[in-house]
Amino acid sequence: MTFSTARTLGFGDCDPAGIAFFPGYMRLLVGVTEEMFERFGAPWPAMIRERRIGVPTVKLDVDFTAPAFHGDRLDFTVAVAALGSRSVDLRHRVAVGDRVVWTARQVLVATSLETHRAVAWPDDIRAGLAAHLETNDARDPAA
Template identity: 30%
Template structure:
């Protein structure tokens, strides 16, 4: 299944030419991951932090296909590609008006007290159910 989140490009995302400054894309990918955790896994970043847990990125590979500009709305799409013992690999794509703007492959690691920790079974079950669900048309 694919998780989707629209993000409107705001002034704070842009350089003086009105084009997204590339580090802001990393903030957007983090926003999509936070929303995925809250809405799909049912375990928000705030809940994780309160328990001494987190989901930091261990690896990010990005391809920038086309620039994005102020006021455009990016349709972010996230697909989980692999669920490991304590990790989660996913692909995020940003699209706008029929054009592919960015592809990011991320590996996130579930941590407790700053160290990799196996996914709690309840969270693993929710991620697995998401991965196995058919894509909506």
């Protein structure tokens, strides 16, 4: 199961010509990822303040395939490609209608804010991430 949400591309996410620029995209990516965690019951403010767990990005690979423009509705789809004991590999797909404008692979690691070292995902957060886990069976019934 994937997580889906949408954002409207705002003025502050664009260059003077009204074309999206990558810093705006990265701000949106963080917001979408945070919304996904919140939706399955792990809001980042509570993770940080109460549980003392952060989720830094340790890898980010982005492919830009088409421009997006001020006012466009960006449809985000996020899937969990792999879930480790301390990390999660997310795949983002961003489209305007049927046109894909960019894709990204993002790896997050659960980290103790006390030691700054990787820690195991708490059971409830792991379960929320697992609900978005892609399987070969979901993509290819013959696999």
